[in-house]
Amino acid sequence: xxxxxxxxxxxxxxxxEEACTATSATELALERATHGTSGAEDAAIRRRxxxxxxxxxxxxxxxxxxxxxxxxxxxxxxxALFGDDGSDQAGDxxxxxxxxxxxxxxxxxxxxxxAGVAVLSGSMGVVSAWLTTMYQFPxxxxxxxxxxxxxxxxxxxxxxxxxxxxxxxxxxQGALRALFGWDSxxxxxxxxxRSLGGAILMLSLVLFPYVFMLARSAFLDQSPxxxxxxxxxxxxxxxxxxRVALPSARPAIAVGLALAMMEALNDFGTVDYFxxxxxxxxxxxxxxNMGSLRGAAQIALCLMIFVVTLIxxxxxxxxxxxxxxxxxxYRRYRRPTLHGWRAGLATLAxxxxxxxxxxxxxxxxxxxxxxxxxxxxxxxxxxYALNSLMLSVSAAVLTLIIGVLLAYAKRLxxxxxxxxxLKLSSLGYAMPGAVLGLGVLVPxxxxxxxxxxxxxxxxxxxxxxxxxxxMGAIIIAYVVRFLAIAAGSIESSLDKVTPSMDxxxxxxxxxxxxxxxxxxxxxxxxxxxxxxxxxxxDAMKELPATLLLRPFNFDTLAxxxxxxxxxxxxxxxxxxxxxIVVVGILPVIVISRTIVASRSxx
Amino acid sequence: xxxxxxxxASSARKLLLxxxxxxxxxxxxxxxxxxxVNVYSYRQAYLIEPFLKEFTEETGVKVNVVFAKQGxxxxxKREGRNTPADVLLTVDIGRLQELVDEELVKSVNDDVIEAxxxxxxxxxxxxxxxxxxxxRVLYTSVERLEAGQVASYDDLADPSLKGRVCSRAGDHPxxxxxxxxxIAHNGEEATREWLEGxxxxxxxxxxxxxxxxxxxxRDNVCDVAIGNSYYYGKMLDNDExxxxxxxxxxxxxxxxxxxxxxxISGMAMTKYAPHEENALKLMRFLTEKTAQxxxxxxxxxxxxxxxxESSELLTSWGEFxxxxxSLTEVxxxxxxxxxxxNEVGFNQ
Numbered sequence: 022x023x024x025x026x027x028x029x030x031x032x033x034x035x036x037x038e039e040a041c042t043a044t045s046a047t048e049l050a051l052e053r054a055t056h057g058t059s060g061a062e063d064a065a066i067r068r069r070x071x072x073x074x075x076x077x078x079x080x081x082x083x084x085x086x087x088x089x090x091x092x093x094x095x096x097x098x099x100x101a102l103f104g105d106d107g108s109d110q111a112g113d114x115x116x117x118x119x120x121x122x123x124x125x126x127x128x129x130x131x132x133x134x135x136a137g138v139a140v141l142s143g144s145m146g147v148v149s150a151w152l153t154t155m156y157q158f159p160x161x162x163x164x165x166x167x168x169x170x171x172x173x174x175x176x177x178x179x180x181x182x183x184x185x186x187x188x189x190x191x192x193x194q195g196a197l198r199a200l201f202g203w204d205s206x207x208x209x210x211x212x213x214x215r216s217l218g219g220a221i222l223m224l225s226l227v228l229f230p231y232v233f234m235l236a237r238s239a240f241l242d243q244s245p246x247x248x249x250x251x252x253x254x255x256x257x258x259x260x261x262x263x264r265v266a267l268p269s270a271r272p273a274i275a276v277g278l279a280l281a282m283m284e285a286l287n288d289f290g291t292v293d294y295f296x297x298x299x300x301x302x303x304x305x306x307x308x309x310n311m312g313s314l315r316g317a318a319q320i321a322l323c324l325m326i327f328v329v330t331l332i333x334x335x336x337x338x339x340x341x342x343x344x345x346x347x348x349x350x351y352r353r354y355r356r357p358t359l360h361g362w363r364a365g366l367a368t369l370a371x372x373x374x375x376x377x378x379x380x381x382x383x384x385x386x387x388x389x390x391x392x393x394x395x396x397x398x399x400x401x402x403x404x405y406a407l408n409s410l411m412l413s414v415s416a417a418v419l420t421l422i423i424g425v426l427l428a429y430a431k432r433l434x435x436x437x438x439x440x441x442x443l444k445l446s447s448l449g450y451a452m453p454g455a456v457l458g459l460g461v462l463v464p465x466x467x468x469x470x471x472x473x474x475x476x477x478x479x480x481x482x483x484x485x486x487x488x489x490x491x492m493g494a495i496i497i498a499y500v501v502r503f504l505a506i507a508a509g510s511i512e513s514s515l516d517k518v519t520p521s522m523d524x525x526x527x528x529x530x531x532x533x534x535x536x537x538x539x540x541x542x543x544x545x546x547x548x549x550x551x552x553x554x555x556x557x558x559d560a561m562k563e564l565p566a567t568l569l570l571r572p573f574n575f576d577t578l579a580x581x582x583x584x585x586x587x588x589x590x591x592x593x594x595x596x597x598x599x600x601i602v603v604v605g606i607l608p609v610i611v612i613s614r615t616i617v618a619s620r621s622x623x
Numbered sequence: 624x625x626x627x628x629x630x631x632a633s634s635a636r637k638l639l640l641x642x643x644x645x646x647x648x649x650x651x652x653x654x655x656x657x658x659x660v661n662v663y664s665y666r667q668a669y670l671i672e673p674f675l676k677e678f679t680e681e682t683g684v685k686v687n688v689v690f691a692k693q694g695x696x697x698x699x700k701r702e703g704r705n706t707p708a709d710v711l712l713t714v715d716i717g718r719l720q721e722l723v724d725e726e727l728v729k730s731v732n733d734d735v736i737e738a739x740x741x742x743x744x745x746x747x748x749x750x751x752x753x754x755x756x757x758x759r760v761l762y763t764s765v766e767r768l769e770a771g772q773v774a775s776y777d778d779l780a781d782p783s784l785k786g787r788v789c790s791r792a793g794d795h796p797x798x799x800x801x802x803x804x805x806i807a808h809n810g811e812e813a814t815r816e817w818l819e820g821x822x823x824x825x826x827x828x829x830x831x832x833x834x835x836x837x838x839x840x841r842d843n844v845c846d847v848a849i850g851n852s853y854y855y856g857k858m859l860d861n862d863e864x865x866x867x868x869x870x871x872x873x874x875x876x877x878x879x880x881x882x883x884x885x886x887i888s889g890m891a892m893t894k895y896a897p898h899e900e901n902a903l904k905l906m907r908f909l910t911e912k913t914a915q916x917x918x919x920x921x922x923x924x925x926x927x928x929x930x931x932e933s934s935e936l937l938t939s940w941g942e943f944x945x946x947x948x949s950l951t952e953v954x955x956x957x958x959x960x961x962x963x964x965n966e967v968g969f970n971q
Contacts, residue, residue, distance in 0.1 A: 105725070122965040184831075189842040190867075205843045215830045296792055296830030298970055306794050309693060310961035312721060455693055462694075466701035473705055486705045489698075490689075569694040573661055573687035573707070576668075580690075584667045587692060592863075 083430035087442035093460030101318035137221035138285040146232025154240040157358040166613040171378030172230035173605030177290025187214040226378040232277035239273035245354040276509040328451040389595030397596040413560035416499035424507035450505035454565035498566040507552035514548025659685040660901035664712040709902035720954035728891040739910035753887035755924035758852040762871040780820025788824040789845040793969030802960035841870040856923025875943035882944035
C-alpha cells in the first residue's frame with residue numbers, strides 16, 4: 022500500500038467507521054462467505070475502498086452544492102476586491118474617510134442593535150417556549166401555534182404601523198394629550214419611536230418566533246427524565262430550567278438567536294425608516310452616494326465576518342457537547358396546571374408578544390385596508406400572490422433538498438473539509454439582501470454572457486440571457502440566502518438522531534441513501550417542516566434581491582407593498598401588506614399544527 | 624452498495640439540477656412577438672403606468688417595466704450587450720451621471736426631443752434628458768412663522784432657528800444634490816459651515832421621508848422643514864393629509880439669490896438597446912405635451928417641456944426663480960457632498 026493510498030484510506034475511515042464496528046464485523050463475515058479464499062487483509066482493503074467510495078459520493082455532493090451556493094458570496098468578495106470604487110480623484114479609497122467619520126458610529130449602532138435584539142427576542146422566545154411546553158395554563162394550546170404568527174409580518178411594515186400609532190401625531194400620544202391636557206411636545210416626555218430602541222423593539226417583535234420555534238422544539242425533545250433527575254437531585258423548578266433544560270436546549274436557542282441577529286444586522290427597511298445608522302445604512306451610503314460598490318462590498322464582508330465569528334464562538338464554546346434523544350422523549354410527560362396569578366402571569370407572558378407582534382399590527386393594517394380599499398384593490402393581487410407563492414414554494418423545496426443533502430453528508434463524512442463546505446454554504450444569510458442580489462447577478466450574468474459569446478463565436482447565433490432576469494435567478498437568490506436557516510434546523514434535528522440508528526439500518530442492509538430516506542427523514546420530519554416553513558415565510562417577505570433580479574412586469578406581494586411604501590404612501594400599502602400576512606400565516610398555521618400533531622402527545 | 628449510493632447521490636443532484644433548469648426554462652420563455660420596449664425604472668411603476676398606458680394606446684408598443692431603487696445600473700452593466708433593457712427612467716441627477724460614467728448609455732440625437740426640452744435638460748452629448756423637475760423647497764409653519772420670514776437655504780443655518788428645523792437623512796440623494804449645488808455655488812468651506820449650522824438647528828435627528836417633515840411642522844416638532852415640492856401636492860391631494868399639509872406653507876427659497884435648487888427625473892437609452900426604434904418613440908412621447916401634463920397632474924412635478932400645460936395646483940404656487948446651475952456641475956460634487964454629510968455628522 023503506497024503512502025498516498027494509506028492517507029486516503031485514513032481520510033475515508035471517518036469517526037463513523039470507528040464507531041461502526043458491529044457493521045464492519047457483519048460485512049467482514051459476509052465478505053469471507055462470498056469470497057471464500059480471499060485473505061482477510063485483501064477484504065479489509067476492498068471494504069475500505071468501497072466505504073471510501075460511499076463517502077466520496079457524499080463528499081462530492083456536499084462540495085458540489087456548497088460551491089454552487091457559495092458562488093454569490095465569492096462574487097461579493099470579488100466585488101470587494103475589484104468592484105468600482107468610484108474614486109474620481111487620485112483615490113485612496115473611502116476607508117480613511119469612513120473610519121475618520123461615520124464608521125465607528127455605524128459599528129457601535131450595529132452592535133447595540135444586535136445585542137438588543139438578541140436579549141429581547143431571546144427572552145420573549147425562550148420564556149414563551151418554556152411556558153407552553155412545560156405548563157398548562159389558559160390559552161396554552163392557542164399560543165403553541167399562534168406565537169409563530171408575528172413571523173409573517175415584514176419588519177418594515179410593522180415599523181410603519183407602529184410609527185403611525187406612537188409618533189407625536191399618532192392616536193396614542195393624542196389620547197395622552199387629551200387625557201392630561203398637554204398640547205405640545207415640550208409639555209411631556211415620550212420615547213421617540215424612530216430610534217435605536219424602537220428598531221430593536223420592532224425587529225424583536227417579528228424575529229422572536231425564530232427563537233420560540235427552535236427553543237420549543239428543543240424543550241419538547243428533551244427527555245422528561247432528565248428534568249426528573251434534576252428534581253430528585255434537589256433542584257427546584259427554576260433551577261431545573263436554569264441548570265438543566267436551558268443548557269441542553271442551548272444549541273437550538275443559539276441557532277434561533279443567530280438567525281434573529283443576522284436578520285437584524287442585515288435589515289435595511291426598518292433601520293432606514295427609523296434613521297438608525299447601522300452598518301447596512303453605511304453600505305448604501307457608500308454604494309449609492311459615493312459610487313463605491315467596492316467599498317459597499319467591503320463593509321458587507323466585514324458584516325459577514327462579524328456574524329461568522331459570533332457563530333464560531335458559540336459553536337466553539339460547546340464543541341465537546343453532543344446530545345442524542347431516543348425518540349420516546351415526550352409521551353409520558355403530564356404538564357402541571359398553573360392556577361391563580363401564576364396562570365395569569367404565564368398567559369400574559371405569552372399574550373404580550375402575540376398582541377404587539379401580531380394582533381395589534383394586523384388590526385391596524387385591516388383598518389387601513391378597509392378605509393383605502395377602493396384605492397388599493399386591484400385584480401392583479403391574485404397574480405402577485407401566485408408569484409409570491411411560486412417563488413416561496415420553490416425556494417422552500419429546493420432549500421430543503423439542499424439542506425438535507427448537506428447535513429447528511431456532514432453526518433456521514435465528519436472530515437473537516439465537509440464541515441467547511443457546510444459552513445461556507447450558510448454564508449449567504451450573513452449579508453444584506455441587496456448585496457447578495459448583486460452577488461447572484463455577477464455569476465449568473467457571467468455564465469449567460471460567456472455561453473452567449475461562445476455560441477456567437479462558434480455557431481453564429483446568440484443565446485441571450487438565459488438565467489439573468491428570470492424567476493430562476495430569484496429562486497437561486499432565495500436558496501442562497503435562506504439555506505442557513507434551513508440548514509440550522511435540519512442539522513440540529515439530524516444531530517439528535519442517535520448514530521446507533523444509522524448502524525442498525527446499515528447492518529440491516531440499507532445503503533446510505535435509503536437509510537436517509539427510510540430512517541432519518543421520517544425521524545426528523547418536524548425539523549424539516551420547520552425549516553420549510555421558515556424559508557417559505559422569509560421568502561414571502563424577501564424584498565431587495567427580488568426587486569433587483571426580477572423579470573419585466575413581475576411583482577410579488579412584497580414588491581407591490583414596497584412600491585407604495587417607498588413613496589411614503591402607507592395607506593395604499595396596507596391592503597397588499599395584509600395579503601402577505603394572510604398568505605404567509607396559512608402555511609404557518611397548517612405546518613405548526615402538523616408539527617404539534619406529529620409530536621403525538623397523549 | 625457503493626454503486627447504488629453513488630447513483631442515488633448523483634440522481635439527487637440531477638433532480639436538483641433539473642428542478643433548477645425546469646424553473647428557468649419555464650420563465651425564460653420569450654414573450655410573444657409584439658412590438659415592445661423594455662424599461663428599467665428607478666421610479667415606482669405605478670407612477671409611470673398612466674403615461675405608459677397612454678403610450679401603448681397611441682403607438683401599439685407594449686411597455687415592460689422593472690422597478691428597483693438600487694442596483695439597476697449594476698444589473699445593466701452585468702448584462703452587457705445582451706441586456707433586454709432599452710430605456711432607463713431615473714429620479715435624481717446622481718443616477719443619470721452614474722450611467723454616463725459607467726458608459727452604459729448612448730447619445731440620442733433626435734430633433735423632436737431636443738426641441739421639446741430646453742438646453743439645460745440635455746445631458747452632455749445628449750446621453751440623458753431631464754423630463755420633469757422638482758424643487759427642493761422649504762416648508763414653514765403657518766401658525767408660527769410669517770410668510771417670507773424664512774426665505775433662503777442660508778436661513779436653515781441661521782442661529783435664530785435653533786432647534787426649529789427638520790430634515791430627512793442628510794445622505795438622501797435629494798439632500799446630497801442640494802448640498803452639491805451649494806458646493807458648486809459657494810465653495811466647500813462655506814458649504815461646510817452652512818451644513819454645520821443647519822445640523823445645529825435640527826429639532827431632531829434626521830429621519831423619515833419628506834412628508835414626515837411636513838407632518839412634524841403640524842405636530843409642533845419644528846417650524847421649518849426641507850422637502851421636495853411634489854410631496855406637498857400629494858398631501859393636499861389626500862383627504863386625510865390635506866389638513867396636515869395646510870398647517871405648512873411652501874416657500875421657494877433663494878428668490879433673491881441664485882434661485883431654488885431643482886433636481887430632475889430623467890431618461891436615457893441603454894448602449895445596447897435591442898428595440899432602439901421603440902425606445903426612441905417612448906422617449907419622444909415622454910417629452911410631448913400629453914405625458915408632460917400628466918406628470919404635472921398626477922405627480923405634481925414640473926414639466927420640463929415649457930410648452931406643456933402645468934397643473935392647476937402647480938400654477939397656484941406661482942412662478943419662481945429656479946437655480947440654473949448645470950446638473951452636470953451638481954453631479955460632479957455629489958460625492959464630496961455625501962462625504963461632507965458624514966464629516967459634519969449630520970445624521971448623528
